[in-house]
Amino acid sequence: MQEAITIEVRTPRLREPEPRVVVTLPTFRRPEHLRRTLQSLAVQATDRPFAVVVMENEAEAREGLAAARSLIEAATPRGLVLVAHARGNCSAYNAGWATALAEFPAMEHLLVIDDDEVAPPDWIARLVAAAEATGADLVGGPQLPDFETPSGARYRRHPVFTPHYDTTGPVPILYSSGNVLIRRRVLEAMGPPFLDTAFNFVGGGDSDFYTRCRAKGFRFAWCAEAPVYETVPARRTEFSWINARSLRNGSLSAMIEARSNPGPTARLRRLAKSAALLAASAPRGIALGWRTGSPVAGLYHLQVALGRFLGEFGKINEQYRRPEQN
Structure with a gap:
């Protein structure tokens, strides 16, 4: 079933030059942090043309759309903002991934970052380099916690906040979509809907997707040198x-x-x-x-x-x- 999508904002001359990398960025009620995420993408040091697809999943208030509009219109970074009308994180991913395939025919790699994360300037370059070095179809990277309160640091080594792997190279499978590269051929082979919307409100749609990818023979790798920094609010340290x-x-x-x-x-x-x-x-x-x-x-x-x-x-x-x- 095709997700309901409305493209609201688009950078002028978006496909000049043609993006080879597309970063998808789902957002829901985090407008201020969304701007931080976009600003970190605007300063990526890569020689590969890239674009960003922001998926606003709050179809009523649309605070994310409002926060992203001026940045996307000014091409800092270039890309587009769509509204994914069906609520839920899997629905937002499905909308963004389908749009990336349709809008950017030269796209080779699709990357994912969340709206509570910030990427270092070499994030895109390192994930793409790891994919090319390993030949993997999907490459994950660490989501390192950035605790908003000093007391939260005591949970830094808790399993819910630590990466699944430590070393760069091939791995059996991935678990999170918050920092990942997916080759175009994977999305084309898996077909929409990519994530099962039964997981919309419980999470785990990414793990289910990776399990199905592994069953089709796709290979996974890890890039320890391509972290993103995830803001952890006080609520998540209770x-x-x-x-x-x-x-x-x-x-x-x-x-x-x-x-x-x-x-x-x-x-x-x-x-x-x-x-x-x-x-x-x-x-x-x-x-x-x-x-x-x-x-x-x-x-x-x-x-x-x-x-x-x-x-x-x-x-x-x-x-x-x-x-x-x-």
Whole structure:
């Protein structure tokens, strides 16, 4: 099903020169930070022509559209702003990726950054270089936390804030869409809708997409030298948020596994895996808490195991349904 899209702003002579790289940037009720993200893209040091597609997902107030308008019209950076009328992060991604394919026929690489992130000047260059060096179809990079409150730094080594990999090179799979490069051929092969909108308000649409990409034989890599810096508000350093995110990670893990391997036999295997993770959570948690110096981090493996059981019964926290609490 094609997402409802309206292109509202476009840089004059947008395809002169023809963009080879397109950065997609979903936004929802973060107009001030969106401007910071766009300003970091405007100063990218790359010899590859690129454009930005901003996906406004607040179809009523459209604060993101208003914040981006003057920058895009002035080509700082050049690109376009669309309104993705269907609410939800997967719907926003689908709108932006489909638009990038249709608007930029010379596009070779599609990149993704979120509206609470800032990219260093060599971000595009490093992701593209990693794709070319490894031959990978999808390349991820770290999302490093930038805590708004000094007290938040105590969670820097908590698993919900740490990258999945440490070293540049091929990896089995990726997990997040907040800092990623995707080759055009991947999008063309997967076809719209790219992300399943069943994940619109729970997250995990990116992980599900990567799982399906792996099943089609696409290859993954990691570029440790291409971080983005994610602003972490005080709300996300409260125990209630970290607990909800940790449980959700477990629930999504079970949900994605169930979609890949349905049936009663596969479910018994998942339940056995969840039980094994629960049994191992105490020693693993003690080790993690000792290594990070954080008792809260030490709870993570237990929370993930419990979340997997919740996911088996369809109980997944829709953290994105209530953005004021996310």
